[in-house]
Every structure is written in C-alpha cells, then in structure tokens.
Amino acid sequence: MNLPNKITLTRIFMIPVFVVLFFVEFPYHELVSAVVFALAAFTDFLDGHIARKYHLVTNMGKFLDPIADKVLVSTAFILMLTRPAVFSYGGFAGWGIVVAGVCIALIMARELIVSGFRLIAVERGLVLAADKLGKIKTVTQDLAIPAILVTMSFLGQEGCIAGCAVGYALLLAATVLTVVSGVHYIVRNRQVLKEEREQA
Numbered sequence: 001m002n003l004p005n006k007i008t009l010t011r012i013f014m015i016p017v018f019v020v021l022f023f024v025e026f027p028y029h030e031l032v033s034a035v036v037f038a039l040a041a042f043t044d045f046l047d048g049h050i051a052r053k054y055h056l057v058t059n060m061g062k063f064l065d066p067i068a069d070k071v072l073v074s075t076a077f078i079l080m081l082t083r084p085a086v087f088s089y090g091g092f093a094g095w096g097i098v099v100a101g102v103c104i105a106l107i108m109a110r111e112l113i114v115s116g117f118r119l120i121a122v123e124r125g126l127v128l129a130a131d132k133l134g135k136i137k138t139v140t141q142d143l144a145i146p147a148i149l150v151t152m153s154f155l156g157q158e159g160c161i162a163g164c165a166v167g168y169a170l171l172l173a174a175t176v177l178t179v180v181s182g183v184h185y186i187v188r189n190r191q192v193l194k195e196e197r198e199q200a
Contacts, residue, residue, distance in 0.1 A: 004051035005061050007043050011068045014040040015075055022079050022149075034149035037076055040166045041142040044069050069138070070111050077104040086152045089164050094170070103175040107141070110182040116187075121192045127191050133181035140177050144170035 001009075014036060021033040049067060052055045080086070080089035081104060121128050148167035154160050186193075 002051075002056045002058065004047040004056050005064060008061060008064045010067050011040045011043040011047075011072060012064070014043075015068075015072055018072075019079065021027070021076060028038070028153045030149050030152035034146040034153075037072070037149065038142075038146045041071055041101060041145075044072075044138070044142075066115075070115070072143070073113070074108055074139055075106065076149075080104075080148055083152060085155060086148060086167070087166065089160065097166075098111040102169065103171050106175050107178045110178045114182055114185060115187070117192060121189065124192065124195070126189075126192055128146060128185075128192070131181070131185060133177065133184055137177035137181045140170060140174040144174045177191060192199070 018036045018040065021029055027167060029050055037199070044065070047061070052060055081097075081101060084097040084100075087100040088094070089096070097108055144167065147170050151160065151163040151167050154163060
C-alpha cells in the first residue's frame with residue numbers, strides 16, 4: 001500500500017474520531033471536531049496531490065478516495081442536523097433548519113446520483129474525468145462544514161449571528177454549486193446514458 005492510500009485510510013479512520021468529538025461534550029468540543037474535520041478534508045487534497053505528482057495512482061486509491069470524501073462530508077452534514085439550534089439562531093429562527101435540511105438533502109442526493117452515474121460508466125468501459133466545478137463544490141462544502149461547527153461552539157456569544165450568517169451563506173453556496181456541478185457533469189457525459197444500439 002503506497003503513501004496516498006495510507007493517507008486516504010487515515011481520513012476514513014478520522015471519521016469516527018470526528019463523530020465522537022462532536023457528541024462527547026466538553027468545552028468547545030464542536031470547535032475541536034471542526035479542526036478534526038478540516039484536517040481530514042485536507043488529506044483529500046494531500047493524497048490526490050501526492051498520487052498525481054509521483055505517479056502513485058492506483059485502483060485502490062480510485063476506489064477509496066471518493067468513498068472517504070463522501071462519507072466524511074455526509075457524516076458531517078447529518079450530524080449538524082442533530083443540533084438544529086445553530087440553524088434557528090437569531091433572525092433565522094423558524095426557517096433556518098428547514099432550509100438547512102433541504103440543502104443537505106440536495107447535496108446528498110447529488111452525490112448518490114453521480115456515484116450511480118459513474119458506476120454505469122465503469123460498466124461500459126468509459127473513463128470520466130473530474131471537472132473544475134466538482135472541485136470547487138468540494139472546497140465550498142469543506143469550508144461550510146467547519147464554519148457551522150465553529151459557530152456551534154459560540155452560540156449566544158457576541159458575533160454569533162455574523163458567524164451563523166457566514167455558515168449559512170457557505171452552505172447555500174455549496175448547495176448551488178453541488179447541484180449545478182452535478183447537472184453539468186451528467187450533461188457533459190450524457191453519452192453514458194445512451195443505449196448501446198444508439199451508440200452503435
């Protein structure tokens with residue numbers, strides 16, 4: 001097992017640590033969980049960079065990396081919905097948690113749809129390259145999650161409303177980018193869905 005794959009496995013092992021830190025209460029535990037999430041998200045960039053630079057791309061890496069990334073992000077979004085207070089703070093009360101729930105549902109639906117789309121492509125022997133929109137949406141998601149987690153640690157304190165607004169804005173931006181990138185990805189590679197007779 002090469003170095004990039006070991007880094008990817010480290011990200012997977014960090015997920016239960018992130019969950020424990022999120023739920024086990026101690027001073028600023030949400031802040032600590034945000035740091036762990038940020039470190040795990042950084043490994044997503046690190047393993048890919050090392051694999052490409054040193055020509056260490058493997059089938060195991062292609063399998064593990066997207067799974068680790070999606071499980072990490074999905075886990076974080078689901079955990080945040082268990083703490084609705086952060087989405088109902090200040091002027092956002094009443095609709096914040098509803099909007100957050102819709103955003104997270106859209107994000108997770110997109111990831112499942114694209115994953116299924118890629119499976120079909122693999123079965124048909126097609127190689128689909130990642131695009132810039134997908135990378136941008138990943139970065140935006142990785143910024144939105146720690147921003148909201150940090151805000152959880154400071155609910156009720158001065159500047160919290162501004163922190164909530166930043167977290168909400170990043171979540172909305174991540175949702176829009178996630179949906180747009182998903183639609184763009186499928187439209188750009190629509191040949192995957194064409195029937196074999198039509199292609200022939």
